[in-house]
Each structure stands twice: as structure tokens, then as C-alpha cells.
Amino acid sequence: MSIFDKLLNKRTITSPIFLKEFDYNNKQLQDLNDLLEKVNDAKKNLINRDIFFIKQELYGEKNVYNELKNSFIPMLAVHDIRLEFNDYVAQYDFILITAKCIFVLKTKQLNGDIDITEDGDFVRIIKNKEGKFLRKQGMYNPISANEKDAHILEEILHREKLLNSITLKPIVVISNPKAIINKSKCPKNIKSNLYKYDQISTLIKKVLDDSKYAKELSEKNMYEIANYLINNNKEENIDYISRYSLDKVRNLQLNNVEKHVDLNEKEIELSQNNDDPKQSEKSNNNEHSEVYELLRQYRWNKSKEEGFKPYMVFNNEELNSLIEAKPKSKEELLKVKGFGPKKVEKYGDAILEILNK
Incomplete structure (x- = not known):
């Protein structure tokens, strides 16, 4: 040179x-x-x-x-x-x-x-x-x-x-x-x-x-x-509404919350009337919220136990797919988006236990 x-x-x-x-x-x-x-x-x-x-x-x-x-x-x-x-x-x-x-x-x-x-x-x-x-x-x-x-x-x-x-x-x-x-x-x-x-x-x-x-x-x-x-850094957009099951007004003090959290108005019940005729729908939503929280808690515990980020166990989209599909067996779980054989083998039993309680 x-x-x-x-x-x-x-x-x-x-x-x-x-x-x-x-x-x-x-x-x-x-x-x-x-x-x-x-x-x-x-x-x-x-x-x-x-x-x-x-x-x-x-x-x-x-x-x-x-x-x-x-x-x-x-x-x-x-x-x-x-x-x-x-x-x-x-x-x-x-x-x-x-x-x-x-x-x-x-x-x-x-x-x-x-x-x-x-x-x-x-x-x-x-x-x-x-x-x-x-x-x-x-x-x-x-x-x-x-x-x-x-x-x-x-x-x-x-x-x-x-x-x-x-x-x-x-x-x-x-x-x-x-x-x-x-x-x-x-x-x-x-x-x-x-x-x-x-x-x-x-x-x-x-x-x-x-x-x-x-x-x-x-x-x-x-x-x-x-x-x-x-x-090319892609910041993770975290859905806090789903993560903490904040789909009910009773979970939020709505004064000024829209300044801090991007809430979809369709996801929030603006009425707290206990005489709501759609009681069965509310009961179903409460059940979904409970299952969501149990799955999210399992994901968090598993990620800490195994030493990596929670989304690597399953991400929010996959979590919502689980609740929507409600698989009853590993064969059905394999049909849920994002759940291949390795993931089902590793986490399937625990996920099915939560969903089928």
C-alpha cells in the first residue's frame, strides 16, 4: 500500500x-x-x-x-x-x-x-x-x-x-x-x-x-x-389494553387517559350500568380477559425462566389467536397461527391446561 x-x-x-x-x-x-x-x-x-x-x-x-x-x-x-x-x-x-x-x-x-x-x-x-x-x-x-x-x-x-x-x-x-x-x-x-x-x-x-x-x-x-x-430499528408496539385486560371502563380512570394510551373506542364500554341487557356478552368478555391474563402470566414466567423476551414464547397476535381458536388438543393447537411442532411440544400442555380449565 x-x-x-x-x-x-x-x-x-x-x-x-x-x-x-x-x-x-x-x-x-x-x-x-x-x-x-x-x-x-x-x-x-x-x-x-x-x-x-x-x-x-x-x-x-x-x-x-x-x-x-x-x-x-x-x-x-x-x-x-x-x-x-x-x-x-x-x-x-x-x-x-x-x-x-x-x-x-x-x-x-x-x-x-x-x-x-x-x-x-x-x-x-x-x-x-x-x-x-x-x-x-x-x-x-x-x-x-x-x-x-x-x-x-x-x-x-x-x-x-x-x-x-x-x-x-x-x-x-x-x-x-x-x-x-x-x-x-x-x-x-x-x-x-x-x-x-x-x-x-x-x-x-x-x-x-x-x-x-x-x-x-x-x-x-x-x-x-x-x-x-x-x-431499520422497529420499535415494538405494545398493546397495553390487551396486556393488562384494560377493555373495561372499571379498570381505567378515564379522565385524561386518552392522552397517554391509544384506546380504541370500540373496545371500551362507556356505560357502567349494571343492568346492561347484554349480560351474557359481558360474562364472556370477563372470561376472555381472565384467560388472556393467565396466558400472559404464563408467557412472562416462561420467558424469565428460559432467559429471553416474552414475545419469543408467543407474541400478542398469537395469544389472541389462542383465545379465539380455543384449541382442545395439540392437533388443534398446531392449526393456530404461529404454533409449529416445536412450540407445541414445548409449551402445548401448559397452554391447553389454561385454555381448558
């Missing part, structure tokens, strides 16, 4: 540049806090619980963000990106674009002691307040979920001709400083892709110093990738 070429390719990215910054007060948190002031006490507990979990996740992501921000690593970074590709939806906590490698980071706020077996199974050790062993509990492998999301990102970037030969590396970052992870017996692919947040800078520097990462992206290409991610 000539001196002239070297000058043209002079690197100007010398430290972390966040093109989409971490924001603790994200839209979902703001929406829930606004909604909290408008609902009755029966729904406040549900919303407060969701706010607590979101704050926990954001606290962990802030730990990772601070570590990256102070790493002095030359890279472009984006936080909280959601991409849609074919029938897939992928959520990325952090995507780090360096000249030699793109890092796909999923943060996990794991609590307690986690053992990883030789087979790659994640096992949580449950203890009481005194630290005495109570039981073991299996949990979802976050490595697998992140690898799938990284593969989707790679497919998208190849399709858009933004990526040729450099590597994408998925990493799960444990953002809870008190978590204890035992990796002594786990498979090599898990051991190399799972780190505590205070180790992430050292890991990235080690990867970038590795001689096998010889090919480099131009800074122009790096910015093209980052801008593509930002421009």
Missing part, C-alpha cells in the same frame, strides 16, 4: 462512538409509568411488577454500557435494536462494530449461582436467605438464543451487501456483579461466549489482537452498517 493510500485510509474512530445511546428512561418504561397513574389498584400490581423487571434489565445494561463507554476501543456502537427479517424478530441489546469483528451482545441479569453442565445445560442453584441449598432449577440457554439472533443479523447484512468476510461474534454478558457462574465443566463454545460485564473490554481487545482477524472494514462501511441498523 502506498503512502497516499495509507493517508486515505487513516482511521478517525479511535474510541467508542455510540450512534444510538443507552437510555435508562426508555419509551416502554415511560409508557408504563404513565399508565400506572390511570388504572385501578387491581392492575397496579401487574404494571409495577413489569416496571420492576424492566428496571432490573436496564440496570444490567447500564453496567455493560459504562464498561464499553470507558474501554477506549475504536468502535461504533448501537444500543437496543430490534430487527424484523422474514418471519423472525431479533432483539439486540448492543451491537459493536469494529474494523475486524462485529460483536453481538446480549445482557443477562442472572441472579444467584449458575452451574453449566458438560452438556451445556444451565442450572440455577436456589438457596434460602441463610444461603442453605434448597433445590436446582433448569433454565434456558441464553447462548443459543444469542447465536440465533447473530445469525439473523449476519443474514440481513449479507443480503444488504454490507458485510463480506469479517466475523460476527455473539457474546452473552452477565450484567449482575453478584452472580456466580461456574463454567469449569461447560462446553468450549459456551465458555468462549459467556463473560461477566467487567471482562468484556479485555475480551474484545483480545479478539482484535488475534492475527486471524486480518481483514478489516473501512470506516465508511462501519458507518453504513451502523446507520442501516438505526434506520
Whole structure:
């Protein structure tokens, strides 16, 4: 390479540049806090619980963000990106674009002691307040979920001709400083892709110093990738009316609620008259609301147990389809949109139990 070429390719990215910054007060948190002031006490507990979990996740992501921000690593970074590709939806906590490698980071706020077996199974050790062993509990492998999301990102970037030969590396970052992870017996692919947040800078520097990462992206290409991610970020539109079964006026203090929640007038009964002649219709709606809440609660519990987002168990559209179809067996459940053999095998029994109570 000539001196002239070297000058043209002079690197100007010398430290972390966040093109989409971490924001603790994200839209979902703001929406829930606004909604909290408008609902009755029966729904406040549900919303407060969701706010607590979101704050926990954001606290962990802030730990990772601070570590990256102070790493002095030359890279472009984006936080909280959601991409849609074919029938897939992928959520990325952090995507780090360096000249030699793109890092796909999923943060996990794991609590307690986690053992990883030789087979790659994640096992949580449950203890009481005194630290005495109570039981073991299996949990979802976050490595697998992140690898799938990284593969989707790679497919998208190849399709858009933004990526040729450099590597994408998925990493799960444990953002809870008190978590204890035992990796002594786990498979090599898990051991190399799972780190505590205070180790992430050292890991990235080690990867970038590795001689096998010889090919480099131009800074122009790096910015093209980052801008593509930002421009194609699809924020999730959450239906809070359905999530919290807010289809009745008695669940809402209607003064000024229209300023905060997009309510469909057809979904709200403006009359609170107990002598409504459509009593059977009301009873049916109450039953649907109860089933909806039970399914939503199951989805939330399962997502926390397995370590990924609730929509990956089943999304709101699929949830509504379940209530409408009312399947009585796994064969009928397979006919519901979004429920293939794997999902039915994994969640079918529990879903049918809720629907058929």
C-alpha cells in the first residue's frame, strides 16, 4: 500500500462512538409509568411488577454500557435494536462494530449461582436467605438464543451487501456483579461466549489482537452498517389494553387517559350500568380477559425462566389467536397461527391446561 493510500485510509474512530445511546428512561418504561397513574389498584400490581423487571434489565445494561463507554476501543456502537427479517424478530441489546469483528451482545441479569453442565445445560442453584441449598432449577440457554439472533443479523447484512468476510461474534454478558457462574465443566463454545460485564473490554481487545482477524472494514462501511441498523430499528408496539385486560371502563380512570394510551373506542364500554341487557356478552368478555391474563402470566414466567423476551414464547397476535381458536388438543393447537411442532411440544400442555380449565 502506498503512502497516499495509507493517508486515505487513516482511521478517525479511535474510541467508542455510540450512534444510538443507552437510555435508562426508555419509551416502554415511560409508557408504563404513565399508565400506572390511570388504572385501578387491581392492575397496579401487574404494571409495577413489569416496571420492576424492566428496571432490573436496564440496570444490567447500564453496567455493560459504562464498561464499553470507558474501554477506549475504536468502535461504533448501537444500543437496543430490534430487527424484523422474514418471519423472525431479533432483539439486540448492543451491537459493536469494529474494523475486524462485529460483536453481538446480549445482557443477562442472572441472579444467584449458575452451574453449566458438560452438556451445556444451565442450572440455577436456589438457596434460602441463610444461603442453605434448597433445590436446582433448569433454565434456558441464553447462548443459543444469542447465536440465533447473530445469525439473523449476519443474514440481513449479507443480503444488504454490507458485510463480506469479517466475523460476527455473539457474546452473552452477565450484567449482575453478584452472580456466580461456574463454567469449569461447560462446553468450549459456551465458555468462549459467556463473560461477566467487567471482562468484556479485555475480551474484545483480545479478539482484535488475534492475527486471524486480518481483514478489516473501512470506516465508511462501519458507518453504513451502523446507520442501516438505526434506520431499520422497529420499535415494538405494545398493546397495553390487551396486556393488562384494560377493555373495561372499571379498570381505567378515564379522565385524561386518552392522552397517554391509544384506546380504541370500540373496545371500551362507556356505560357502567349494571343492568346492561347484554349480560351474557359481558360474562364472556370477563372470561376472555381472565384467560388472556393467565396466558400472559404464563408467557412472562416462561420467558424469565428460559432467559429471553416474552414475545419469543408467543407474541400478542398469537395469544389472541389462542383465545379465539380455543384449541382442545395439540392437533388443534398446531392449526393456530404461529404454533409449529416445536412450540407445541414445548409449551402445548401448559397452554391447553389454561385454555381448558
